[in-house]
Amino acid sequence: MTDLNATTQRKLKGYDFYKSVLNSPKYIVAPMVDHSEYAWRVLSRRYNSQLCYTPMFHARLFAESENYRRTQFITGPEDRPLIVQFCANDPETLLKAAKHVENDCDAVDINLGCPQGIARKGHYGSFLMDEWDRVCDMVKILHENLNVPVTCKIRVFPEVSKTIEYAKRLQAAGCQILTVHGRTREMKGHKTGIADWEQIRAVKAALDIPVFANGNICYFEDVDACLKATGCDGVMTAEGNLYNPALFTGELPPCWKMAEEYMQICKEYPNSADIGPMRAHLFKIFAPCLTEHADLRTDLAAKHTFEDLWEITQELKRRLLAATNNAQKYDPPAEWGLDSRGLRILPTWICQPHFRPELPQDSGAPSQSNEGASTSESGVLDEVAQARIRRKEAKLEVVASKKARKSLGKLPVCASMACLNVGSTKCAFSCCKTCCRAKAVNERISVAQNDSTENRKDGESVSESRAAEFACQAHRTLVYREDELV
Numbered sequence: 001m002t003d004l005n006a007t008t009q010r011k012l013k014g015y016d017f018y019k020s021v022l023n024s025p026k027y028i029v030a031p032m033v034d035h036s037e038y039a040w041r042v043l044s045r046r047y048n049s050q051l052c053y054t055p056m057f058h059a060r061l062f063a064e065s066e067n068y069r070r071t072q073f074i075t076g077p078e079d080r081p082l083i084v085q086f087c088a089n090d091p092e093t094l095l096k097a098a099k100h101v102e103n104d105c106d107a108v109d110i111n112l113g114c115p116q117g118i119a120r121k122g123h124y125g126s127f128l129m130d131e132w133d134r135v136c137d138m139v140k141i142l143h144e145n146l147n148v149p150v151t152c153k154i155r156v157f158p159e160v161s162k163t164i165e166y167a168k169r170l171q172a173a174g175c176q177i178l179t180v181h182g183r184t185r186e187m188k189g190h191k192t193g194i195a196d197w198e199q200i201r202a203v204k205a206a207l208d209i210p211v212f213a214n215g216n217i218c219y220f221e222d223v224d225a226c227l228k229a230t231g232c233d234g235v236m237t238a239e240g241n242l243y244n245p246a247l248f249t250g251e252l253p254p255c256w257k258m259a260e261e262y263m264q265i266c267k268e269y270p271n272s273a274d275i276g277p278m279r280a281h282l283f284k285i286f287a288p289c290l291t292e293h294a295d296l297r298t299d300l301a302a303k304h305t306f307e308d309l310w311e312i313t314q315e316l317k318r319r320l321l322a323a324t325n326n327a328q329k330y331d332p333p334a335e336w337g338l339d340s341r342g343l344r345i346l347p348t349w350i351c352q353p354h355f356r357p358e359l360p361q362d363s364g365a366p367s368q369s370n371e372g373a374s375t376s377e378s379g380v381l382d383e384v385a386q387a388r389i390r391r392k393e394a395k396l397e398v399v400a401s402k403k404a405r406k407s408l409g410k411l412p413v414c415a416s417m418a419c420l421n422v423g424s425t426k427c428a429f430s431c432c433k434t435c436c437r438a439k440a441v442n443e444r445i446s447v448a449q450n451d452s453t454e455n456r457k458d459g460e461s462v463s464e465s466r467a468a469e470f471a472c473q474a475h476r477t478l479v480y481r482e483d484e485l486v
Ligand SMILES: Cc1cc2nc3c(=O)[nH]c(=O)nc-3n(C[C@H](O)[C@H](O)[C@H](O)COP(=O)(O)O)c2cc1C
Pocket: 030, 031, 032, 033, 034, 035, 054, 055, 056, 085, 111, 112, 113, 114, 153, 181, 214, 215, 216, 217, 236, 237, 238, 239, 240, 374, 375, 376, 377, 378, 379, 380
């Protein structure tokens, strides 16, 4: 261990550190596994992000593996101010890992908020929220032995008094900046919900060190609202930044512009991002328009080279530009149009926050808030979560359809499983009027297509002659009476 006084005295603390070293940042990019990598940080900084965090690194792996360090921690001279984040549960291991980065960053952060299963297994993140002594030992060892300050990122407890007490313990142990994610450990996935700015405000009021607020930032306007509501020194955003990397400028740029610039950075800065993160970013940037261009969505999931992803980006750009008459810029309306959920209606070619689809009432999941974009600290693609929701919704539809069929009692149901109408006794196949007609039309067409020219009477088209014949032969019973049909 180094000389305690020498190290701690040399370092600027709290507000001095925040102002002199970090330049009083208000706009902060969150630590994000697989997402806040070097290339993404370069892009975010170009669009007014004033402080960036690296993705969370695993302290033990970082301490032990040169290969892990080399492949995971990539940075450059313009990548400042920068805070490197670790997850850990052992003070000595954490210190060993942090020593490797102390000369290439401005502070080291401890992840005390990850709520994912992987954190439960590894015993870190929010699963240390009940072990205050161990957590404080980790803060203390970095405070006393690192050349740079130590910071922490926490989630809140259900009780505000407990969050305040916890935050004070961290401050006393040597934490120099605290980020408060205003959600509890249980608020994840479908239970994400809205972050509690009131709890963040209470924590901020109780501490002497700078505090960053995290949660509920979807638009630029939310930043000021959050600063005002919480009194915090800065606002950190994760998903808001992923869906619109220019969020902190107040701009709503076209998706292709951000995608192209990001890809160019990846090319310009070799090794700044892997294909995995690149693809994950493109999925998010293009999220609003990928439903309309499902073929490219499939391509994006399947392709594995930079050139392929670049080509997909270019193709989407071509299509979107064509659809928007070459519009390069979006001018927000004086007053926002809102959809039925109260969300802003924006064209799909514009970078915009992503809102989870509302689950049906009886899905067993708590209802979603508009702001409650679910987070994934283990870096799992939102695509996967959305596919899961879609599958669940499809299942619920089948259940509802079966229920509805049951409620029709003994009435014969249309033989075509696709609909719930009562089947007609006049139809040879027990279809309802609509399905029977559709069937008849299709079959007429196929008969007509097979018809030979010899059968044609002068002046009559093939389809007309054979269709009439077909309808009267095979569908003799198709004489509908409207009142028999649902
Ligand atoms: C893809 C992704 C990866 C994340 N990885 C981390 C991480 O490495 N460390 C961490 O402390 N939080 C991580 N988080 C959580 C965010 O930092 C942030 O606390 C959370 O998303 C809430 O902020 P938001 O409402 O702005 O999204 C991650 C979130 C996302 C969406």
